[in-house]
Amino acid sequence: MAAARETVLxxxxxxxxxxxxxxxxxxxxxxxxxxxxxxxADVPAGVETHVADLLRPGERERVxxxxxxxxxxxxxxxxxxxxxxxxxxxxxWLEASLGLLRDFAAAGGRxxxxxxxxxxxxxxxxxxxxxxxxxxxANLYGVSKAALHSVAAPAAxxxxxxxxxxxxxxxxxxxxHPVRLVASVARRLLAGEPAPCSHGMQERDxxxxxxxxxxxxxxxxADFTGVVNIGSGERRTLREIVSKVAELTSGTELxxxxxxxxxxxxxxxxxxxxxxxxxxxxxxxxxxxxEGLALTVDWWREQRDQPGGGA
Amino acid sequence: MAAARETVLxxxxxxxxxxxxxxxxxxxxxxxxxxxxxxxADVPAGVETHVADLLRPGERERVxxxxxxxxxxxxxxxxxxxxxxxxxxxxxWLEASLGLLRDFAAAGGRxxxxxxxxxxxxxxxxxxxxxxxxxxxANLYGVSKAALHSVAAPAAxxxxxxxxxxxxxxxxxxxxHPVRLVASVARRLLAGEPAPCSHGMQERDxxxxxxxxxxxxxxxxADFTGVVNIGSGERRTLREIVSKVAELTSGTELxxxxxxxxxxxxxxxxxxxxxxxxxxxxxxxxxxxxEGLALTVDWWREQRDQPGGGA
Numbered sequence: 001m002a003a004a005r006e007t008v009l010x011x012x013x014x015x016x017x018x019x020x021x022x023x024x025x026x027x028x029x030x031x032x033x034x035x036x037x038x039x040x041a042d043v044p045a046g047v048e049t050h051v052a053d054l055l056r057p058g059e060r061e062r063v064x065x066x067x068x069x070x071x072x073x074x075x076x077x078x079x080x081x082x083x084x085x086x087x088x089x090x091x092x093w094l095e096a097s098l099g100l101l102r103d104f105a106a107a108g109g110r111x112x113x114x115x116x117x118x119x120x121x122x123x124x125x126x127x128x129x130x131x132x133x134x135x136x137x138a139n140l141y142g143v144s145k146a147a148l149h150s151v152a153a154p155a156a157x158x159x160x161x162x163x164x165x166x167x168x169x170x171x172x173x174x175x176x177h178p179v180r181l182v183a184s185v186a187r188r189l190l191a192g193e194p195a196p197c198s199h200g201m202q203e204r205d206x207x208x209x210x211x212x213x214x215x216x217x218x219x220x221x222a223d224f225t226g227v228v229n230i231g232s233g234e235r236r237t238l239r240e241i242v243s244k245v246a247e248l249t250s251g252t253e254l255x256x257x258x259x260x261x262x263x264x265x266x267x268x269x270x271x272x273x274x275x276x277x278x279x280x281x282x283x284x285x286x287x288x289x290x291e292g293l294a295l296t297v298d299w300w301r302e303q304r305d306q307p308g309g310g311a
Numbered sequence: 312m313a314a315a316r317e318t319v320l321x322x323x324x325x326x327x328x329x330x331x332x333x334x335x336x337x338x339x340x341x342x343x344x345x346x347x348x349x350x351x352a353d354v355p356a357g358v359e360t361h362v363a364d365l366l367r368p369g370e371r372e373r374v375x376x377x378x379x380x381x382x383x384x385x386x387x388x389x390x391x392x393x394x395x396x397x398x399x400x401x402x403x404w405l406e407a408s409l410g411l412l413r414d415f416a417a418a419g420g421r422x423x424x425x426x427x428x429x430x431x432x433x434x435x436x437x438x439x440x441x442x443x444x445x446x447x448x449a450n451l452y453g454v455s456k457a458a459l460h461s462v463a464a465p466a467a468x469x470x471x472x473x474x475x476x477x478x479x480x481x482x483x484x485x486x487x488h489p490v491r492l493v494a495s496v497a498r499r500l501l502a503g504e505p506a507p508c509s510h511g512m513q514e515r516d517x518x519x520x521x522x523x524x525x526x527x528x529x530x531x532x533a534d535f536t537g538v539v540n541i542g543s544g545e546r547r548t549l550r551e552i553v554s555k556v557a558e559l560t561s562g563t564e565l566x567x568x569x570x571x572x573x574x575x576x577x578x579x580x581x582x583x584x585x586x587x588x589x590x591x592x593x594x595x596x597x598x599x600x601x602e603g604l605a606l607t608v609d610w611w612r613e614q615r616d617q618p619g620g621g622a
Contacts, residue, residue, distance in 0.1 A: 057368055086465070087469075095409050098405065101402075102402060140466060140469060143465055147459075148458075150454055151458045154451045155451065
């Protein structure tokens with residue numbers, strides 16, 4: 001990490017990935033400001049929260065001018081599971097994200113890291129390289145993120161802002177939305193219920209949110225510009241992932257492979273080529289998949305065992 | 312043209328191309344509403360003008376709701392010659408255009424035609440086909456228009472709006488910005504001054520604004536969705552274009568080829584494949600290049616001969 005203390009504005013800083021990034025940035029000594037749409041957001045000590053709806057141009061401009069950050073980490077987006085792929089909310093977030101970049105530059109900002117997605121690569125997927133794999137998104141989420149990148153890169157150059165674009169692969173960790181893969185399987189098995197799964201032969205690249213947050217903080221601290229994949233670089237079948245969760249919960253016999261039909265455009269292989277992240281950024285994960293899943297299952301076990309946690 | 316009278320909202324309807332489209336739509340019997348950023352815009356009889364700044368979300372939403380149009384023709388954009396290629400205003404117009412599409416759908420709109428550009432094809436250019444020629448824009452103008460198309464197409468599908476995307480090639484006609492090619496050469500030669508030109512060997516596709524307006528009206532009236540080039544389909548060198556202007560003004564000896572260095576990324580050939588426009592839309596130009604240039608030079612001659620026109 002850079003030794004200098006910077007003022008960093010984080011959008012989505014109370015979200016699943018964002019809260020881990022905020023923790024890392026705070027630990028590194030930065031003055032961290034998060035934007036939240038509601039009061040009373042849970043943030044680490046020393047982090048300043050600003051209440052604003054980023055989709056409202058006036059509120060967005062006000063908070064960005066108020067913070068006058070050196071660096072921006074823009075993670076906020078519409079993320080409702082299932083709805084996210086084709087919701088028109090993606091378009092509103094694209095509009096807001098471009099406005100945010102303009103507002104940040106107008107307020108004197110110098111460096112931005114924006115969250116992209118492996119969905120930019122589209123359904124052909126494969127082991128995805130930042131430059132060599134075509135950008136062919138198959139849904140409005142991937143299309144909107146890819147369009148944001150295509151415009152933000154030359155716009156940032158015009159605005160005098162350094163831009164790093166991070167294509168984030170699959171995430172798991174504490175606080176995940178309960179209908180997403182690792183969370184839903186862990187919760188069902190911890191409750192002693194059967195967990196319906198698809199065939200599970202899809203290969204994916206899963207990284208803990210703790211490590212994704214750490215990688216994002218490393219990209220923000222670096223002088224790297226351009227596109228970088230954020231992933232583990234490891235090919236794992238979904239079957240392997242959920243089987244590990246089952247071992248940690250002694251629930252292997254509750255897995256029901258084949259009970260769910262995957263969507264027709266589900267790519268068989270979607271994994272990050274992480275040579276740029278490892279070699280140019282010098283970053284590597286701190287948790288193995290086994291360690292990360294153990295921490296996550298422990299977290300869900302605590303939720304279950306807390307008063308009201310079984311609901 | 313469709314026989315039914317439709318309510319049509321036209322943005323950019325007082326501009327170089329837009330005023331010709333408005334004339335065609337009015338002649339076809341539609342109820343035409345234009346948005347203008349200022350009062351007193353010059354519009355044909357029967358056209359209703361709404362004063363609003365489309366870059367202000369509240370004003371945009373208000374005027375779109377007020378008109379509640381069936382059909383939208385969105386031509387407005389930042390068009391300052393020279394500045395247009397890399398101005399950050401392109402990003403603001405991208406944001407506003409996406410918001411406009413959402414507002415139009417929310418107000419019950421059913422069909423939209425949006426102005427794209429041959430700059431989406433980028434500097435390789437060639438004889439450009441809508442599907443076969445790669446979209447590789449080389450500047451922020453082309454990038455922003457291409458990004459708008461990439462998002463507007465799936466967004467319109469989600470919103471239940473039919474979308475036709477028109478890639479407009481090179482335009483000339485009355486009322487052109489005086490620093491653009493045909494206008495600047497015509498004015499200089501009519502004033503008896505030398506007209507500096509580049510080498511002039513670039514091949515382009517020029518169409519009169521009268522015909523571009525007619526083509527846009529035809530696309531709006533059709534049930535076509537997807538991308539369609541708007542051009543003449545004729546390869547003409549810039550040398551040929553300005554030589555015709557010179558013949559019409561008896562100013563051939565005032566042309567100074569080679570006096571201007573073209574930009575390094577100037578494509579040698581940028582011409583529309585118009586088979587889709589001709590065959591699927593059944594549209595063809597009403598003016599030859601000679602006829603269109605004669606009308607244009609006459610218009611500039613009238614401007615010169617009016618009081619104050621020599622300024």
